[in-house]
Amino acid sequence: MPQQAWSKKRERQYEHIKDSQVQRGTGEGRAEEIAARTVNKNRAQAGESDQASRTSTEDISPQRRGGKRSHSGSGGRTKEQLYQDAKRHGVKGRSKMSKAQLERALPD
Incomplete structure (x- = not known):
């Protein structure tokens, strides 16, 4: 098209x-x-x-x-994507969290 x-x-x-x-x-x-x-x-x-x-x-x-953001690759979601998800979920202290901490703080 x-x-x-x-x-x-x-x-x-x-x-x-x-x-x-x-x-x-x-x-x-x-x-x-x-x-x-x-x-x-x-x-x-x-x-x-x-x-x-x-x-x-x-x-x-x-x-x-x-494919770095395919959510299934070796890196999974980017830190920025995780941060935005944490913001939507109202995770406190998200701005000081590392990528791994954001992954743990978010629901699956």
Whole structure:
């Protein structure tokens, strides 16, 4: 589902990511969603989009991140994600906690 605002490069990138996801066994719809989100985030980081969220511009690129936040990888959730979860749960003293302490303080 390439967008009109996308350049030829972004359209190729979208197709490549989508095909890669389908080869990994991801459903067609989900593969299209992943590809579109990845391309849009890359466009935002490169300054090619009219609107961009703070997380799109300040975060690392999806290619470099490579599943680091899949919640199941070796590192699990990032400290920032754990902190935000602790904030939602009202955990006291969260700002001074380490990543391991935040993991222990949060409910499973």
